[in-house]
Amino acid sequence: MIAHEFWENGYFTTDAVLLKTVPNSDFNRLLYFLSPLVGIETCFAFGAQKIKSRFCSTTQPFTILRLFLRRDKKTGLIGVKDVANVVTPEITRINLRAIYQLSFYSQVLLHTPMEHIDYKKYYYLMKYSIELLEMENGLEKSLIFFLSKLTVLHGQTMQASSCRECAAAGRNNEIFYSAGAWGFFCHEHLAGASSGIFKISAEDAAIMDFYSTARFTAISTTSLKLHDSVTVTRILIDIVNKIYGFAIKRDWYENLI
């Protein structure tokens, strides 16, 4: 519910990212959007299911736009009156992997309980994750950025490049993530754990730490590339999944690893 204070004579304008769209009857489309002002809300794009509608192409998932909303006095239904500043990521037209990634981000955000002081942070997390897709090495940048910054937003930043027990950097250029102990260790301090262990290079661990701490502009221009992005992704998904109390479903991300 968009709070009363935001409406002005039945109108409300906000920047937004569309997270999900669902056909509603043959004509209308229900939009789930993330706004820096009101968090995740829904509205209708009336007539958007019709190919001739000007809202048909502008109200696709993962579009960044400005929504001009109107609340009907009688029914209370919220509809899109107009849109502006529409940015549809080009890569989603040609790259299925990009769509898988964006669908994953959307699922995670739709299952994120948000306090209103966090709306803006989550909005920019999604917006920047979409923008990174278009850059060089964009698929990797976007995914590692999204997962790392999501962890940071939950206050769970982990040092990947040093052992939790002895703070030593990985010997033999190796560092281990233990899913059971939920942390990073040198070989000695793995302490015999045998399952749920992921080995990464010290370089990849340093890149993970870079993504946790660096700003968007530094990440967007970096030429750093992971050696083993699949393992790093698995580690980050495990970390996020624990933060979310194992609510992250496998079918949201199985196409990514």
Ligand SMILES: [Zn+2]
């Ligand atoms: Zn150690």
